[in-house]
Amino acid sequence: MIADYLILSIILFCIGILGVVSRRNVFTVFMSIELMLNAANLAFIAFSRLHESMDGHVLAMMVMAVAAAEAALALAVVILLHKHKSKLDTNMFSLLKG
Amino acid sequence: MEMEQTVTYLVLIPLMPLVGALVIGLLHMFTCTTRPLSERLYGILGVTGPVIATILAVKTFFELKGMPEEGRYFSQKVFTWFNVGELDVAMGFLADPLSVLMLLFVTFIGTLIHFYSIGYMAGDENFGKFFAYLNLFLGSMLILVLADGPVVMFVGWEGVGLCSYLLISFYSKERDNVLAGNKAFIVNRIGDLGFILGMSLLFWAIGSGGFDYLSLRENASALAPGMGLAICLLLFVGATGKSAQIPLYVWLPDAMAGPTPVSALIHAATMVTAGVYMVARFSFLYVQAPLAGAVVAWVGILTALLAAIFGMFQKDIKKVLAYSTVSQLGYMFAGVGVAAYSAGIFHVFTHAFFKALLFLGAGSVICALHHQQDIWKMGGLKAKMPTTYWTMLIGCLALAGCPLLSGFFSKDEILYMALANGYPGVWLVGVLVAAMTAYYTFRMFFLVFHGSARDEEAYAHAKESPKVMTVPLVILAIGAVFAGYLNLPAIFGGHQQVTHWLAGSLVEHHPHASLGLELLAIAASIAAFAIGAFIAYRKFGQGAEEPEFQGFAKFAYNLFYVDQFYHAVIVRPYKAFGAAIQRTLEPYVTDGHVKLSSLLYQLIGQAFKVFQVGYVRIYAIYMVIGLSLMSLFLSQTLN
DSSP states (O other), X not given: OHHHHHHHHXXXXXXXXXXXXXXXXXXXXXXXXXXXXXXXXXXXXXHHHHHTOSHHHHHHHXXXXXXXXXXHHHHHHHHHHHHHHSOOBGGGOOTTOO | OOOOOBOSSTTHHHHHHHHHHHHHHHHHHHHTTTSOOOHHHHHHHHHHHHXXXXXXXXXXXXXXXXXXXXXXXXXXXXXXXXXXXXXXXXXXXXXXXXXHHHHHHHHHHHHHHHXXXXXXXXXXXXXXXXXHHHHHHHHHHHHHHHBSSHHHHHHHHHXXXXXXXXXXXXXXXXXXXXXXXXXXXXXXXHHHHXXXXXXXXXXXXXXXXXXXXXXXXXXXXXXXXXXXXXXXXHHHHHHHHHTTOTTSTTHHHHGGGSOHHHHHIIIIISTTHHHHHHHHHTHHHHTTOHHHHHHHHHHHHHXXXXXXXXXXXXXXXXXXXXXXXXXXXXXXXXXXXXTOHHHHHHHHHHHHHHHHXXXXXXXXXXXXXXXXXXGGGOOOTTTTOHHHHHHHXXXXXXXXXXXXXXXXXXXXXXXXXXXXXXXXXXXXXXXXXXXXXXXXXXXXXXXXXXXXXXXXXXXXXXXXXXXXXXXXXXXXXXXXXXXGGGGOOGGGTOOOHHHHHHTTTOOOOOOOOOHHHHHHHHHHHHHHHHHHHHHHHXXXXXXXXXXXXXXXXXXXXXXXXXXXXXXXXXXXHXXXXXXXXXXXXXXXXXXXXXXXXXXXXXXXXXXXXTTOXXXXXXXXXXXXHHHHHHHHHHHHHHO
């Protein structure tokens, strides 16, 4: 029973990683990150039900709160990036290249 | 140890001028460029600290006087400064007969010089800075004098060194003044090295029982003779630096570059007396090492001779006085060298009065002639500056050792003690120097005040100095006359109060009084004064023309080319050595190490550079890989 939930969680997480790694649009990358967070949340809830403890719920709530805050920040960053280069291609931003 | 008498105000004596220095310094720093404050304010602030210190010094003296003769001291430990292994150093102050005697005249004369400076420095753009330095100087000297151990003494010792540097190069727009300041500082550093070594050796030998004077004095008998000799000689190296003795006297005449009140302060109340004070302070070591005493005495008297020779041919009024100081310091060292510590300290005491008087008088003359310092361009000033004339006359008589004035009694005491303690050679040279002293003192005096004016224009503008300058002169003149009567020997019907007073601090053996020797010493001193003064009168009393220096005179006027000799033998090879090091060792060894290490880090950076591609996606992949590996590792270990 628990395995089903975890497999779904892993699938979601991997989709998120693939999104972050392969897509170049900043919004898509950002959405992929959210997907990974929610995959983690799913695993938390599943384990919480398994152990009949509320700890996992608490953590899931916290992840959601953090995700909301992060969204606010990240969108501001996205706006700044757009102002800077008029494009939202991540490959355009490579100033840290060694 | 018996119960210690403790007071709380001792620390205030050095603290007051130091606080004054801080306040004035900060005020000057923040206002000098925008809105300069009035000289009146700086003057009041400047004299406040010294005046309070003087009052407290007098209070200390009377409290000490009220105590029984045995154990006549009190001390104050303000805080523990540092504590390393066996070395436990407190910021402590000690008032005993020796330090209080020094304290009295240092604060008194220092205060007078502060007052005088208000007049002398009037109109100077750095008026505030000058008083800040002056206060700092006095505060440092008071730390030196009141210190309860060698370490705290060293704080003051370095403090006066620093302040002398600051004040000698006070007119820092001229290169020569800055060089003179540098010279004073560097030469003093050489002496300081000796002091540090002596102090370290002293600690190593007997420091485990406490490193303050009282403990050291108790433990001094445990010292091995060779060790005692080494310590005494090293400490004396420090004294030669600070007190301008052979071979380190060269900085003092150059120190004339500073404003005249500074010269007075350096020569009379502070700085140069530090070396003599230090030797007297360590009298318990020097009595155990008679050989060191002999070295001190001979170095002292030879310095006196050398400086007297130089003094006879100088034409700068301040240079004449500078060499007279070196010469008198030589007498003081001769005194402490022949184990007549109280006589040496007494000469410090009387010398402080008449030398401060002479310098301030010279300053008055220089001021009146618009910074003319060449005695061959002066003359006939007697009519124009009566107060300066009469006070200078007293100062000159005291310096030359005229009977019944202070300089006579103290110098005679040293010479008599040299004779009585078995140093007839020192005595003989001392008498010769006394005659030379009388000669060069009155040569200067007659050239400045008698005869006819050599520079008509400057003479026409000359006038007596303001009250704030002449009143200190009069006070010092009174001191220069009567200071000698404090230690009148029995032969003149006195009781040697100063010697008895100092007995509480000094370890000193008094020789059996010998009337014959005493009379011989007195007669020789009087004869020396009379001959020297008479020759000076014959040659310069009626006015004289500036001679062309030939032969020996030229050699002496050029100071035996000692400066050039030092320059050729020490400074140049040292600089060449430094340059050679800079050319060979520095680029390859010192810099090489630095360059090599920077190269190493560059290589490491190059190696890791390939990973920094700049794309966020790639960094995300790194993170995923890293996290996967960590998870793998954790799952492996947890199973």
